[in-house]
Amino acid sequence: MLEGSTAIAFYIIAFVVILSAIAVVTLKNIFHAALFLVLTLFAVAALYILLSAEFLAAVQVLIYVGAISILMIFAVMLTAQLTNYNIKQTNEQSLPALLISICFVAVTIFAIATNHKLGGFPLAESTEVAGSNTAHLGQLLMRDFILPFEVVSVLLLAALIGAIVIAKRDK
């Protein structure tokens, strides 16, 4: 349980996350949406710190904010002449989509709360994360999760080759 000032911090961060995320999905200007995506990602990184996952927060900022969003913004600007304000950025299904999403969120939160009440989540006695969590994480990656770690490296290789082949300009 987080209490006091951290709890207040949670609510502030949650507020930022939700508002900026709504901006990402609704803004007409796709460039502005991308900027709000950056804000969301930063807020989520802050959330990670609340959850004592400092390393993840750093990864979030480096990879998500530093690489993915920049890539997105880059792509948006590259195709900018097509994404002018006159073109509608959403389809006609916003009402059913809204209903689906609200239902989804309601059901999910209901299920989470009920499950929690019935003891479906095996909560640990202490929420204090043991030891230096970055070192621990490194050990886990290199020991218990070495196989997925290696598989991911193959995946990155494949993605790299693919991205180059696809984006390369052929004679």
Next chain:
Amino acid sequence: MESFSFPILTLMIFIPIIGMLILAFLKQSQLLAIRTVSTVFSGIPLVLAVILLANYDPGGGFQFVEKVSWIPALNIHYFLGADGISVPMLMLTALLSFISIIASFGITHRAKEYFVFFLLLEVGMMGVFAALDFFLFYVFWEIMLVPMYFLIGIWGGPRKIYAAIKFFLYTLFGSIFMLVGILILYFSSVDPSTGAHIYTLDLTILAQMAQNGNGLFLREGLQLLVWMFFFIAFAIKVPVWPFHTWLPDAHVEAPTAVSVILAGVLLKMGIYGLLRISFPILPYGTDYFSTFLAVLGVIGIIYGALVSMAQKDLKKLVAYSSVSHMGYCLLGMSVFSHFGQEFIVGISGAMFQMISHGLITGALFLLVGVIYDRAHTREIAAFGGLWTKVPVYGSLMTFFCMASLGLPGLSGFISEFLVFVGGFAKYKVLTGIAVLGVVLTAGYFLRMIQKVFLGQFNIKWSDLTEINFREIFTVTPLAILTLLIGIYPKVLSYMIDDTLGDLSNSIINGVNIVKGILG
């Protein structure tokens, strides 16, 4: 079971495949070679069928048995054998296939493929009549669909594609129900003596199980469900009214020889399936639905006859007469009760009807084909007074029409007589109505003969040529057999009586046991 070391049934079934392979290496243009190869490889099964007949012992149960484990994982055997029900059918199949191949010599368009498909069709038909494992039976049953689809679809008349796909879908629709029934049977099967689950599709064991009433084989409701599944499959093939609508389309569009096979063999498979599977394995269901069968049979008789009367097309007339004639089979078979002897009479009537309808209607289709080849029309009203022009053809046609309408001395009479005698013991009113069908049949055949052969000669046909030697050759054996069975029915009944007696006993046992257990 008499041991017969020579795998005669396997050879009968698979020899046509060798012919197919040889044909595959011939050129489309080598017509003579194609015809010779197909004649030879449909002739060998005929010879084998004669040998089979000569070695057949009427009282010996299943003979010429071959049983090899095929798919042990599913407890499925390659299990062939013949008894009094299948031997005549094998004979008929071999004969009609051979005749049809000869009757197809006129096919020149894509002849090679035609004969390949025809031989494949023969494989499927032979297999159905020889299989004693339900899975094997089903495989052969389905194998026939594909060549039949091509034979109608490629060499058929103007609406061939519609007719072919309709035939395919109808038959598949029925047989896929049969598949579900097969699987339910498989899981319900128990050892006949101990009552333990054994998971088998061996038709002989399944029949024995039903006869012993072991463990009330198949709960009552399930037995009725499975019976209905099988009935749908067989009824579509027969075809029983109201499942008959594919038949006129298929017959009218199919080339002559294919119509012969369709009427002579394929329609019999439905009846054969009922006799081989539904009756011995599901006696309770058969008993339960016997009146239903009789009613459908009589409806078929009357409906088929009435519709035949209204036909203007010669081939359609013969096609609808098949619906009517297969109704007699159903009526004969449905005499299903504790009167043991009447049942045997009725069911042997059905057997006689199967054989004689195969011979007669096969010949009628051949003869319709003969005139169509020359006149390029089958419209009854277009002819008239042909007797003077083609007397041999006319007399053959008349002969078979008389046989079909049940003239005493010919095979049709024997079968209808037996059906009525058997039927009258149980269904007096229904049989009375069915007798009316005979009158109607006489009506439309006589009217047809009168319109085509008698009356004013239509000079349009003044250069019509007489039936040629090859065509006479194809119908002669059928005429001889029709006459032989008509005069001396024992040639057939000696083969089937013992088997039908056993069948009757086993069914009565089965029904009584189930009824006894159910109270």
Next chain:
Amino acid sequence: MNIRLDLMIPELFLFCWAIVVLTADLFFIKEKKNILLYMSQFGFLAAAALVIFTPTGPYEMAFKWMFINDPFASFFKIVILLAGFMAVSSSYEAVQKSIEHKGEFFGLVIMSAVGMMFLVSSGELVSLYVALELSTIPLFILTAFQKRYLKSSEAGLKYLILGAFSSALLLYGISFMYGMTGTTVLIAGSINILQYSNSMHFGLVMALALVVAGLGFKLALVPFHMWAPDVYEGAPTPITSYLSVASKAAGLGALVRIIYGFFTVGTASDYWGLLIAILAAMAMIVGNVAAILQSNIKRMLAYSSIAQAGYILVGFVAASQLGLSGISIYIFAYLFANMGAFAVVVAVGHKLNSDKIEDYAGMARRSPLIAGSMTVFLLSLAGIPPTAGFIAKYKVFMAAIENGTLLWLVMIAVATTVVSIFYYARVIKEMFITEREVAANPEGRWILSSPITIAILVGLLGTLIIGIFPQPFLELASTVTQSFVY
């Protein structure tokens, strides 16, 4: 921790082989690049041989639960590798014509196969997810590989977006699986759940729904199938065939691992049976009915494979030894028939530049081999004996009937099978019955390249041998399932 690298030899070999192919690309001039195709063929076959000689068993594990080499995994690996072999073999013409970067093409196909092999072997969620992504990301690229065709690029983008979206759904479900058990190991998770079996498991049902939806997208189950026809049509045809068989098999393997491994206890097991049964029914109905309306053969086969997934799920729902072995034999039959059918589509598409069903008219004259093989493949897909598809359907229906409560599902399956004949027979009709000559192809007989002929012949032989002598394959399929306990 026991590190049994010997269990991973096929995967390691295949990955190295991908690198070898990529490198070899640099050393061959443009005209000699066919060698890359033969190398890839060899790689797939060699890896398949290695799979056969790798020890298998329910407890043959490397890296704890992250890599289990049980018979189930081995079987699916064989399927994947054979599918890869046939896809590569049938890509000869397509690669010649419209693929610029040949080395990368083959390298990515092989890498995707490596991912699928890890996927069917993993009994742990992290490695499962990572392997899933390794198998799909190369496929996004391969789908968009015909860079000069807008349809191909469009299909690639669409596939990628749907793939990422479904990954998100799947991951969300996985996160709850982890949250409720505190572990990502499937077996350990299902044991942990047992300790809380008094609760209602709302979270479990939600996780199940999310996981099924996520994998449902990957498997193109109805109602998550809308991407499949577009992607199948746009992708290079050999890749389409690879998608429709290998990636489907791998996804199914993952579904079996998750559902049978994790959701077998507690109240969740009461729900998934009905859930999957409904999905199966919808797939069979929608797939078969929609296939009738198609005029493009690739789209038709796309809908047909949606329907085929439905039949596989019928065996899945039965949740028995029989059901699992039914699934296995079905996939095997589907592999040969579908890969073969797509090989024919490649061959015809290459000769006629068309994927329209009506352009198959008169095929029987041009090439009896192609027309005859295609007929066998389509009949196998429809389940007509004596083809492999019949044995497979028989086994699957058998499992469902043994279950006792699934007769309704079998009746739907049976009815839709009849519907399916309608569109399969239409292709057969065009090939054999329609006699219209197509002006686009004045030449008489067709001569095909040897790789594609091999692909067609392998499909033909597989379909017929399994159909006529199914015993060894049925035995194999029943050993496959021994590592699962009910």
Next chain:
Amino acid sequence: MQVGLVHFLSLAAILFGIGLYGVLTRRNAIGILMCIELMFNAVNINFITFAKFITPEKLTGQVFAVFVIVIAAAEATVGLAIVILIYRNFKDVFIDRMNIMKW
């Protein structure tokens, strides 16, 4: 004022729902990819929350989140490469054709 497991999970659910809405309504390929990133972030919040509240001694959830981030990056790279290919060859980013809810 206390903030616990359910709060974090609910926030993640809301974020996931917002992303879902975006995927269903956006017509621009890049826009959809951005919405999918939101969903991945929701998933990661879940994982890290569970890592803290359920398995603080093992951190499996954090490891999972690392993999998710890496793979999201790979997916985004490939996706944008395809977008650029389409834009360069065909002068289009499918503003009209990329429509997930098209059945």
